[in-house]
Amino acid sequence: MYRHVLITGTTGSGKSRTASIIAKRISEELNIRVVILDWHSEYMYLLNRYKVVDPYSNPLQLFTGDPNDISVISSVMELTPPQEYLLEKILRRVNLDKLRSIDALLDYVENYPEESNWMKESKLALHRKLSLLVREKYNLLFKLQSPEPVKKIVSGVSSSEPNVVDLGKIPDINVRKLYAGFFLKRIVDAFIASRTPLVIIIEEAQNYLSRSQAIKPLCEMLREVRKFNIGLIVISQSINQLIEDATLNTNTKIIHSVKSREDLEVVAKALYLEYNILTTLPYIEPGEAVYSTPTIKKPVLIKIE
Numbered sequence: 001m002y003r004h005v006l007i008t009g010t011t012g013s014g015k016s017r018t019a020s021i022i023a024k025r026i027s028e029e030l031n032i033r034v035v036i037l038d039w040h041s042e043y044m045y046l047l048n049r050y051k052v053v054d055p056y057s058n059p060l061q062l063f064t065g066d067p068n069d070i071s072v073i074s075s076v077m078e079l080t081p082p083q084e085y086l087l088e089k090i091l092r093r094v095n096l097d098k099l100r101s102i103d104a105l106l107d108y109v110e111n112y113p114e115e116s117n118w119m120k121e122s123k124l125a126l127h128r129k130l131s132l133l134v135r136e137k138y139n140l141l142f143k144l145q146s147p148e149p150v151k152k153i154v155s156g157v158s159s160s161e162p163n164v165v166d167l168g169k170i171p172d173i174n175v176r177k178l179y180a181g182f183f184l185k186r187i188v189d190a191f192i193a194s195r196t197p198l199v200i201i202i203e204e205a206q207n208y209l210s211r212s213q214a215i216k217p218l219c220e221m222l223r224e225v226r227k228f229n230i231g232l233i234v235i236s237q238s239i240n241q242l243i244e245d246a247t248l249n250t251n252t253k254i255i256h257s258v259k260s261r262e263d264l265e266v267v268a269k270a271l272y273l274e275y276n277i278l279t280t281l282p283y284i285e286p287g288e289a290v291y292s293t294p295t296i297k298k299p300v301l302i303k304i305e
């Protein structure tokens with residue numbers, strides 16, 4: 001069974017560099033596949049060997065019939081319950097195989113018959129929110145049909161070097177979140193189905209797992225996937241912004257320098273830190289960290305190479 005890892009610390013404390021070293025080791029020494037959700041497109045500079053996954057050449061299927069798909073869209077686009085209900089209803093009615101593009105789905109939403117006043121307003125709002133998906137080149141990121149076979153997804157992930165998903169190429173933050181959320185979901189589902197071990201590095205995890213706007217199916221994933229040999233490495237500047245599950249479900253923690261009082265409080269509680277270690281945390285150098293894992297008794301101060 002895999003363990004999840006949490007890497008946290010203030011900006012510039014060395015989180016991404018630490019994660020890149022872990023990625024390299026897991027891939028080269030353990031021969032386990034590694035996928036990096038590279039929020040800021042920086043791992044190409046941190047790693048010597050990698051395979052780039054360009055989102056624009058890897059469109060993801062939006063609706064597979066899994067109710068969690070709607071839940072992902074709903075959290076990212078902040079759909080209200082009536083808007084979410086309407087989307088569900090429309091998707092039950094429409095024959096997605098007959099629609100050629102997301103534009104066609106938007107037309108379908110626009111022309112969907114209104115049964116009441118609330119529906120009219122929700123429909124307009126839903127249409128407006130979804131229309132983000134056809135702006136810029138974003139329609140290349142998503143597709144309505146042709147699910148990728150599990151085998152193809154798994155074999156598309158390189159086993160000899162870390163796979164870097166170049167999310168920074170997507171300018172709009174919500175579209176980036178949506179793409180990343182669906183990528184995570186599709187890849188986890190495929191690897192569970194094929195029983196292939198996988199490690200996923202989630203940079204800037206507050207975009208997926210924040211207390212204020214968590215993507216529900218991804219929170220559940222954090223609790224469930226370990227038993228399927230999928231390990232998550234969750235990275236965030238602020239442990240305090242993350243849902244509690246991110247702290248509870250990661251048994252290994254690498255805490256780089258933490259400066260904010262709120263974050264220090266959460267760290268102190270989560271790791272049962274001794275006072276003398278806690279008081280040095282704001283002052284340690286980039287690359288230094290407190291390391292806590294179940295196989296060692298007490299958290300220790302370490303220096304990443």
Ligand SMILES: Nc1ncnc2c1ncn2[C@@H]1O[C@H](COP(=O)(O)OP(=O)(O)OP(=O)(O)O)[C@@H](O)[C@H]1O
Pocket residue numbers: 009010011012013014015016017018237286287288303304305
């Ligand atoms: N192990 C290390 N040893 C020496 N210097 C390091 C180490 N790790 C990081 N640094 C220095 O700190 C800088 C910031 O590192 P990094 O980008 O990994 O931080 P970060 O915590 O990911 O920051 P951000 O929150 O902005 O993403 C690096 O450019 C490097 O100069």
Ligand SMILES: [Mg+2]
Pocket residue numbers: 015016017
């Ligand atoms: Mg970083």
